[in-house]
Amino acid sequence: MDRLVYIASATAARLETAQAVAANNLANASTVGFKADLMASRAALLRGDGFASRLYAPVTGLGMDHGAGAVQNTGRALDVAIEGAGALAVQANDGAEAYTRAGNLRVSAGGLLETANGLPVLGDGGPLLIPPHQSLHIGKDGTVTVVPDGQGPEALVTVGRIKLVNPPPDSLVKGADGTLRMPDGAPLPADAAVTLAAGALESSNVSAVGAMVQMIETSRQYELQVRLMQTAERADQASARLLSVGG
Template sequence: MIEALYIAETGMNSQQELIEVISNNIANVSTPGFKSSDVNFVDLVYQTNPSMQNTQLSEQSQTQGIGVTTSEQMVNFERGDLKQTGNPFDIAINGNGFLAVETQNGELAYTRAGRLRVDESGYLVSSQGQKLSANIQLPPDVTSVTFTSSGAVLVRVDSSTQLVELGQLELVNFSNPQGLTRLGNNLYSATEQAGQPNFSTPGENGVGQIVQGFTELSNVSMNEEMVNLMLAQRGYQLNARIIQVSDQVLETINNLRR
């Protein structure tokens, strides 16, 4: 009976973590470029039941599980739908790859959210204010900005009709994107598990192309998440019920011993 309490506790903890992940997905259903997460469950170590040893039961039948736990969170990097905004500083990645940005501590982070803006110094930055690793600075008299599908940044200055190339955006790909660490605010950091960051011109080496005037929507499916949430809540309730019933049985046994 004690084992039942422990197993139910592990079930409640695992379902609670799943509920938190699903809730975060739902909260970011309108966040551009957001990628949904899921949780993988694994059985805890199996152990041999002493009361079943030296019996005719098979070795498999003599073992029992001691609960469940979450092994890892998996990020769904499937591309979200592209929505036209008409804003020239909105860019979407049509395919694989990430934009590289500089964090406050000078390290690189990676994002799919391409809602750009210009900071007070004229640099192209993310919506959160991180400077693009391409380090592109716009002059103050720019009248138009064009991002080509291959990542070239072209501007028209003052009354000139000529387009001037200021720089080149690159996209970053990883051999194992699941190894990236989620930092929050649509940012990811590289790890050994993700592999070395590979910088490429958009449209080459397996990375997507740049689409100007569009933003990538969240890939969260509200219908799917609501179903998952109901199932997770039901699983939590059932495990809580097991604990309640086990407690009642233990109380009855203790009363019989008096």
């Protein structure tokens, strides 16, 4: 019976992880630019002393769904959406270069162009500093221009150009802060072919209905594993009673 208990308990542990992944996806169904997390696991023999007769379910990979979310027009000057493949370059909290498709940008009190969660947006020479202005425009190629305070529309000033990159989607990994990075942490070169749609945002690619269905299915599978462990316990108790009677 210990084999049944071990398999059921190992499976239940993995289902708990799968439930946490589904719950996180559902919680981010309305997060701009969010990419759904994916988890893969498989059955494997437990190696050790003696014959390998016990199975467990190790996690073989944590990835993400690289599919694009729907693009929604907002009309806001600081909202941008990546057209097709690509990403915005930002400076992560650890100082490293990271990437995101969340284009709901803002200008900080200090004048830095940053993401909604406070990460500086990178240009060709580092974080983009926006001077005091009365209007701001982000071009299709990522060029940021402003009309300075007290100036007319003819006094258009180019502040810089947002660094846009286009790595192979499968080469990126998601960090704990939600940004995308290269596995080795190396920065990517800018790609002039990547373009932006101004006044628009890419929504999360999470299907709220799909995530909810996954949570329900995972919960039912977990309950099944618990019932298997309970069945094994009852069978073990019945065997013990038979042995005591026979003795």
